[in-house]
Amino acid sequence: MFGKLTVTKLFCDDLDAMVAFYRDRLGLKVLQEYPGTTFVFDTGHGGELIVTNTKGDQPISIAFTEVDIPAAHQALADLGATDIAPHKTGERFEITDPQGNNLIFVNA
Numbered sequence: 001m002f003g004k005l006t007v008t009k010l011f012c013d014d015l016d017a018m019v020a021f022y023r024d025r026l027g028l029k030v031l032q033e034y035p036g037t038t039f040v041f042d043t044g045h046g047g048e049l050i051v052t053n054t055k056g057d058q059p060i061s062i063a064f065t066e067v068d069i070p071a072a073h074q075a076l077a078d079l080g081a082t083d084i085a086p087h088k089t090g091e092r093f094e095i096t097d098p099q100g101n102n103l104i105f106v107n108a
Contacts, residue, residue: 006048007048007050008048008049008050008060008062010050010051010052010097011053011099013099015051015052018097019039025076028041028049029042030042036053037052037054038050038053038054059099059100059101059102060101061101062101063105064103065106065108066106067105067106067107069090069106069107073093076105080095080096081093082094087106089106089107089108092104092105092107093105
């Protein structure tokens, strides 16, 4: 192990759509902004989510933990949320962001 995973970086074609999704729809706080190329969001546990339109590999998966699954599922149902399913530590569901990256929501 090389420390803690505290940063996730997502590459995108449409930065405005991604910022609107993570900031406005999921409520993540913007920590830093590099106009036209990159936004850094607070993940709520000392980590960062970086969204950038610079070149890179995609799509990826990220997980949100300690989620109120029924409330989150209802709030995100219009985005094509999967059915709530069993998870090794509780329940989970998934959605995709505007770039096609996979988001997993887990209640543990």
